[in-house]
Amino acid sequence: MIFCKKYALKIFFAIFFCLFAFFFSSTVSAEWETGAKIGFDSNIDRAIDNEQSDTYLGAYLSFLRNPSGESRVDWTLAAALEGAYFFRFEDLSYGAFTLAPGITLIPHRVWTINISPFFQGKAVGDSDQSALAYGAKISMRQQIGKDVYAGQYYIYRDSRAEEVVYSFIENAFGVYVGKNWSRTFYTEIGYEYSHGDSFRTVDSPDSRGPMRFSRGKQHRYSSTFDKAVIKEKVDRHSIGVSAGFDWTKSLFSTVNYTYTDVEGDSGTSSSHSGFISLGYRF
Amino acid sequence: MSAPRMGLAMVRLLKDNLNRKIYRAVSAALLSLSISAFIGAVAPPVWAQEKDTVLPESGIHYPGGFDANTLGEVRGKASDPVFPATGPVQFRLISERETYVVLASPKWYWKDLGVDLSAGKEVWVRGSKSLGKDGNLYIIAQELQILPHGESLAFRGEDGYPIWKRAAAGAGGGRGSAGSPQRGMGSGFGGMGRGKR
Numbered sequence: 001m002i003f004c005k006k007y008a009l010k011i012f013f014a015i016f017f018c019l020f021a022f023f024f025s026s027t028v029s030a031e032w033e034t035g036a037k038i039g040f041d042s043n044i045d046r047a048i049d050n051e052q053s054d055t056y057l058g059a060y061l062s063f064l065r066n067p068s069g070e071s072r073v074d075w076t077l078a079a080a081l082e083g084a085y086f087f088r089f090e091d092l093s094y095g096a097f098t099l100a101p102g103i104t105l106i107p108h109r110v111w112t113i114n115i116s117p118f119f120q121g122k123a124v125g126d127s128d129q130s131a132l133a134y135g136a137k138i139s140m141r142q143q144i145g146k147d148v149y150a151g152q153y154y155i156y157r158d159s160r161a162e163e164v165v166y167s168f169i170e171n172a173f174g175v176y177v178g179k180n181w182s183r184t185f186y187t188e189i190g191y192e193y194s195h196g197d198s199f200r201t202v203d204s205p206d207s208r209g210p211m212r213f214s215r216g217k218q219h220r221y222s223s224t225f226d227k228a229v230i231k232e233k234v235d236r237h238s239i240g241v242s243a244g245f246d247w248t249k250s251l252f253s254t255v256n257y258t259y260t261d262v263e264g265d266s267g268t269s270s271s272h273s274g275f276i277s278l279g280y281r282f
Numbered sequence: 283m284s285a286p287r288m289g290l291a292m293v294r295l296l297k298d299n300l301n302r303k304i305y306r307a308v309s310a311a312l313l314s315l316s317i318s319a320f321i322g323a324v325a326p327p328v329w330a331q332e333k334d335t336v337l338p339e340s341g342i343h344y345p346g347g348f349d350a351n352t353l354g355e356v357r358g359k360a361s362d363p364v365f366p367a368t369g370p371v372q373f374r375l376i377s378e379r380e381t382y383v384v385l386a387s388p389k390w391y392w393k394d395l396g397v398d399l400s401a402g403k404e405v406w407v408r409g410s411k412s413l414g415k416d417g418n419l420y421i422i423a424q425e426l427q428i429l430p431h432g433e434s435l436a437f438r439g440e441d442g443y444p445i446w447k448r449a450a451a452g453a454g455g456g457r458g459s460a461g462s463p464q465r466g467m468g469s470g471f472g473g474m475g476r477g478k479r
Contacts, residue, residue, distance in 0.1 A: 069447035
């Protein structure tokens with residue numbers, strides 16, 4: 001386990017480049033995609049009071065093996081290497097590798113189902129937050145008419161961080177509806193509900209009252225946030241809207257805004273986040 | 283050096299080391315992206331790059347052999363439908379002037395469309411015309427209508443992209459990958475900006 005943690009990043013890079021070499025030569029319904037995005041989060045520290053905001057610059061390289069569509073059952077693969085640099089809280093900058101093999105079923109031409117386990121390794125500047133995660137996603141999508149589509153998904157995620165206060169298990173359900181307005185422009189709106197553990201920051205453990213920490217909650221001081229961090233069960237509601245535009249067959253942009261509301265024993269917090277991205281598929 | 287100062291120096295050293303690690307990771311990611319962008323700049327776009335099957339009798343590339351420059355419409359009588367285990371459903375289309383072989387879609391998609399093509403039915407087909415290496419005329423179907431009052435059935439979009447592939451491609455979830463990376467909202471595994479297709 002210690003070996004795995006120590007060499008996790010190197011192992012992930014090695015796997016990624018092996019995949020790169022293997023899949024670049026076999027391009028059956030496969031896409032490589034790269035891109036950069038700039039985003040913001042109005043409550044980067046998940047604070048209940050006095051939230052801090054930050055802006056980040058991210059980049060990713062991903063490989064997607066989509067179903068060929070030639071049969072009702074096919075396999076999929078998504079592998080992604082990504083990184084982000086946070087301008088204010090530099091220690092939140094991270095590099096991550098995600099691998100998600102899956103199976104797609106097409107019970108009907110307007111209805112698809114995808115089942116996909118996933119594994120993720122994330123190295124964060126604040127090493128307390130570095131984590132290995134695994135889980136599964138089950139998603140369904142329906143085509144409604146020519147241009148409208150809808151989807152639903154469920155995600156189970158178990159993330160184990162260096163420090164237990166940042167570890168979490170969550171169950172998330174989401175729904176979305178999208179419309180292709182033209183061959184090059186779409187919009188999408190989605191809602192996600194999640195129940196599970198989450199870290200949250202408070203100005204000082206004492207300020208929330210000693211009772212807050214006498215129920216077995218983990219807490220510790222974070223030098224990154226310069227605040228106390230607690231872990232508790234939360235209910236999270238997120239509403240997001242996004243729009244995408246294809247500049248060419250290969251070059252595309254996405255813009256997204258998400259409002260998130262988090263409710264837990266310690267209180268309620270909210271955040272506004274979003275990003276603008278420019279991607280290239282080849 | 284006093285013990286507290288030494289401790290402070292060690293903490294600073296540790297922090298610098300961690301920062302170096304993350305910067306190295308981000309740098310490696312950005313380097314990968316640069317390499318990819320370079321490869322991407324010289325590689326053909328994905329639509330042209332997807333691997334096709336070459337149909338043995340005709341030598342036509344499937345499903346990518348559609349050419350919008352050879353688009354045509356043919357009306358005639360359908361006969362001899364063939365449902366191969368792999369590759370497109372085919373049938374013969376006898377018009378007043380020529381006989382064509384129509385290449386449609388995979389069997390599952392044809393079945394879902396509920397096409398009833400009993401022999402002798404009159405149909406209208408729009409698609410990309412091509413001469414096969416076996417000397418037969420082929421039409422890669424974009425749209426099919428069973429006459430006189432049948433519903434119009436689409437196999438390919440306006441750009442010739444197979445609709446059955448488009449239906450399968452969106453299975454992974456929404457394309458908008460919402461949320462902040464710090465929050466991990468789940469509509470995308472890695473926060474990818476999945477492109478339109």
